[in-house]
Amino acid sequence: MTTTLADPVRLPSSAQTFAQVFVVDAGLSTVLQDLGRPGFAHLGVTVSGAADRTSLALANRLVGNADGATALENTLGGLVITVSSDRYVAITGATVDIRIDGRAPAEGRRTLLRAGQVLSLGRPATGLRAYVAIEGGIQTDRVFGSAATDCLSGLGPGRVRPGAVFTLGTRARPPLEVPLELTPPRLPVGEVDVRFRWGPRDGVFAPRDRAALTTTTWTVSADCDRVGARLTGPPLSIGSIDLPSEGMALGAIQIPPSGEPIIFLADHPVTGGYPVIGVVTERDVDLLAQAAPGTRIRLAALPRGED
Template sequence: MNSAPAPGALVVERPGALALVEDLGRPGLAHLGVATSGALDRGALALANRLVGNPDGAAGLELVAGGFLARFRGTHWFAIAGAWGEVRLDGRRIAPYTAARAADGAVLEIGLAERGIRFVLAVRGGLDEPAVLGARAYDTLARFGPPPVEAGRVLPIGAEPEASVPVLDREAAYPPPAGAVTLALLPGPRADWLGEGATTTLYEAEWRMSASADRVGARLEGPELARRPGELPSEATVAGSMQLPPSGRPTILLADRPVTGGYPVVAIVAPESLDLLAQVRPGQAVRFRHG
């Protein structure tokens, strides 16, 4: 657990549905048209990093749905947070939210997610991919940053940080909810665009996460919300902005979000609910409460 350089790499043999290098993103560049990007479940990334003694924002892997297989080059500490599913190191099952040490050549396998949808893998030293605009984060809309991970990719691991691996064997961990997820909702800057009865419907209805949800936006299926006709000039957005297009079915903009494109932002998912939202599976129920 001493601080020392740890040259090595993670050699990806099977990336699963989608594997992205992500850190905490690029805040403060919205005036240049650059989204924040970064891990959708920011709390999971920070926790996984703390488990191995990294700074909260060290770059790790965001793995959608699991199905991941990789081999360590060198001896390294790692931890997995976020979604829950079976994780094995050289065939031995690893408990969630636990720091584990992989020997040189060890094989890490992450099964399909059983709760939640996004695993976060942190390796002590962080993934030492080239930074773009100050971050090791891939923007799926603008398509810049470390590219999506494919089979055969060798991900370099950085030098070990000064902090040691915490003595605590295991962090208290709770799996993402399997049933309906309740998110705190704040009024948006264009809440007056909601039509008669729409606010009541928004809070009383049970919504479902669409299968087309991604890092740009989480589209919800449910009743049609009445709204004022027309469009607005494009406006900047924050993570959690709920747009209401003419269809009347809301979309919640996430880390790789664009500007509004003319649709009103009628509400905003509160920051404390964004990590919960990041783990909602397609078809899972979503409800809202006043934040």
């Protein structure tokens, strides 16, 4: 569904009672995200939450929300929204073309969106996921204390569809007064170094395979989503390793029988049966979450014992 200036948006009548955001077009994929639901792994519930947590928190701060307020996570652009009352809106993460009623906003990544104005996101020039935080935050049902959409387990709200309407909370505090040039996005450009720590199962790999993990320039395959990023390159050899299923962490570098690494992202499973050769740092998981298919990755091991 595409909206143009000649095709004005009519807000639902309920928009006159509560401040709301109306989704005109959800693009290829848009979900609701916050900082997830930690503390329930023993119940088989992963944290989930924003794939790029740093970008979500920054977007919320820029409009005066708490870091973990619910916002929109859009993959590959195409999101179009409007609001029923004036609200500040911030867009962080992937570098996307931002338009309000067809024009580029003067303020760039944070702008005051007037009631009835239409904000749209283009396809990312760099990065994969953009975060749209709206002053007051999106109010919706929560599961285990979170409104995050977990695309693997199905917990939380479903994917955002065109025509969806969400209620906005009240303004909590003034937007963060910081020059936007001091908040540049951290995005994968060129060949990207992703830091990791060895273990817990690096000992089952031969020295040549551990060396290959860090000397190979891997490529993010098209087989990537919120669950994980599959890397392509010369396969490692795991032989006939037989491990019982064990817990999986965010950023775990799992080596399946194909020998090509899979790095688990926000919606990863809580257990798995293939060996984990290392775990990517939390900060660099955010960077990897912005890596589009074709991005070149080098895995850089931190010295053992380094925090």
